[in-house]
Amino acid sequence: MSRATIINLPKTTLDVASCNSKEWLETNGTGSYASSTLLNCHTRKYHGLLVAQLMQPYGNFVLLSKFDEHLLTEKKAYPLIMHRYLNYTDAAAFDYLDAFEINTQSCVRYQCDHIKLSREMLLLPEKNTLLIRYCIEKPSPSLQLSLRPFLAYRRFDTLSKANNAVNNKAQYLEKAVLFSPYQGMPDLTISHAHSLQWIEESYWYYQFEYTKEKARGYDYLEDLFSPGVMKIPFNNRTEIIVACSIESVIENDLTALWQDEIDRRKQLTKTIAEKISLPKSLEGFTNLLQSRAAPQLLIRTTESNPSIIAGYHWFGEWGRDAMISLPGLTLYSGQEDLCLKVLTYFASHEYQGIIPNRIAPLANGTDEYDTVDASVWFCRAAQQYYLSTQNLSGIKKFLWKTIKNIIHFYCIGTLCDIKKANDGLIYAGNPRIKTTWMDVMINGIPLTPRNGAQVEVNALWYNALCFAYFLAQEFHDPIANTIQPLVTLVKESFTRVFWNPKMGYLYDFVNERESNAQIRPNQIFAVALPYSLLEPSIEKQIVDTVKTHLLTPYGLRTLSPDDPQYCPNIIGDQNERDKAYHNGTVWPWLLGAFTEALLKTEENASKQKTKRFLRDHCNKLCQHATTQIGLGCVSEIFDGSLPHHPRGCIQQAWSVAELIRMVHLLQ
DSSP: OOSSOSEEEEGGGOOHHHHHHOEEEEEOSSSOEEEEETTOOOOSTTOEEEEEEETTTTEEEEEEEEEEEEEEOSSOEEEOSOEEETTEEEOGGGGGEEEEEESSSEEEEEEETTEEEEEEEEEOTTSSEEEEEEEESSOOTTOEEEEEEEEEEEETTSOOOOOSOSOOOEEEOSSEEEEOOSTTSOOEEEEESSOOEEEEEEEEEEEEEOHHHHHTTSOOEEEEEEEEEEEEEOTTOSEEEEEEESSOOOOSOHHHHHHHHHHHHHHHHHHHHHHOOOOHHHHHHHHHIIIIIHHHHEEEOTTSOEEEOOEETTOOOBHHHHHHHHHHHHGGGTOHHHHHHHHHHHHTTOBTTBOOSBOOOTTSOOOBOOOSSHHHHHHHHHHHHHHHHOOHHHHHHHTHHHHHHHHHHHHHOBGGGBEEOTTSOEEBOOTTOOOSSOOOEETTEESSOOOBEEHHHHHHHHHHHHHHHHHHHHHTOTTHHHHHHHHHHHHHHHHHHHEETTTTEEOSEEOSSOEEOOOOGGGGHHHHSSSOOSOHHHHHHHHHHHHHHTEETTEEESSOTTSTTOOSOOOSSHHHHHHHHTTTOEETTHHHHHHHHHHHHSOGGGHHHHHHHHHHHHHHHHHHHHHSSBTTOOOSEEOSSTTOOEESOSEEHHHHHHHHHHHHHTO
């Protein structure tokens, strides 16, 4: 795999079904994106060429759904995209497909009889502007493009239906066409550097079928409005660049805009590549993760704060996800300053010791403080920042107050029934609320109730206390005198409360009703974190249990297949998928902690063999990222049982981040 072309799928490896199962993703760094399948045959309501993050009205909106595209010669019209309607698929474009590639941007190559054509797309950074470049090898005066825009103008989690409210008139501006389909929504401008022909010919196109939504139990039929057709001649040129934007009419040189963005992306790839020193077998995968996947997940909010989007297509800013993802997305690509800025941003939202589970934009709602673990993950991310930079002054200036607040409020009690007990452990929640990452609710009731003392929360709590004690000593802060005896107490209590000597692993959670003995992956953090809580012999038993029951090629299962509640596949409607979400479903992000724990407990003589074993998992996920579902992406989840089909979000922040960390741990 060369650095120039990260993914290359020739037509010989594809058919119509696989073209519709593989997806591409382009992002702009603010939460807006463009995404579809290889030939732009939408299978999700979330697909669209311009899905913009708006402030008024607030949310992600599919504005430009897609084009009906044709390459026109004097004798023939070559279709360039597929459409799927109810009971009918127009797949003629597949006949002309030559290859799909991802390099600095996504690219589809066509062979239209003797004419070679390519179509590339990218979003400009921090702009709701999509550039599409069409290139031919040999100029011809008779060639032209026909582009019929399909407008959706709806929230990305709803569907458009035919209506009489749409404004079917467009404004023709010689080099651009401006659309204002609905009041209160932004205008869309589609422009070209040279003149274009606009044919006003408005229609509703009915019942586009989105197969992924049908399989997920949602409404899956959409009507799309098209106000007309634009025709753009090549005029003996070898390229046509079209800009689709809600910013304004693009007056700039589109070729220069395109090249500037390509150069920026190439420089980013080069900068990251210079920082990578890895085995050749992992170099290409790491380049894919760090130069393409990670930048898609690092965003600047509408208030211009640096942050992390939890996943595409449908997740937003989530505190827990951000704190877990932040080190992997930044520290291994030389972005230590960005890491500190994101930590500082989340610290500014801390309330009574809680880092919010969800940050709400200023224009829409309030932050959600319903998590016990985001705060201790914040401390872990700050610790990783320190280990990478040794920047004590930055931590003292921007983070130390927040770390102390977390410890203070967890000790005296805070939101969500979070409080330190007499044994020093943190207890949180009640049977009616969810506070950990296993957070599915059905009809207002937690599906995986874990109220009490949760094993991973208390492992992270101990780690936070140890790190805070270290900082307090460095800063000569008298809080060290309070923390030191608590560190000792927590370590003494942890084994007594969580160790299950009969079964040889840790309880998942403990409360007044039960010590839950289900085999779940949360216990791996008690081994993986830097400050050891347990005896080495106990750590080894935990890792062996997790490896035997939970390890798969793509991550760790959330529940042992031997458990009566185990769900082998995450399929069906929302309720059926929710039941499986944390009851057997595989999560790639857990491989980061598993790698740390396995390397920690292996004998030195076996370390190289263990690293080879773990690299096999990296290679499996590399194959997934380059051939399955989201191309250049790492999925949120996989089925618990063979063949471990990828599910959920196509691009998940903590999946990408922890795999980056895993790869670097295997150096």
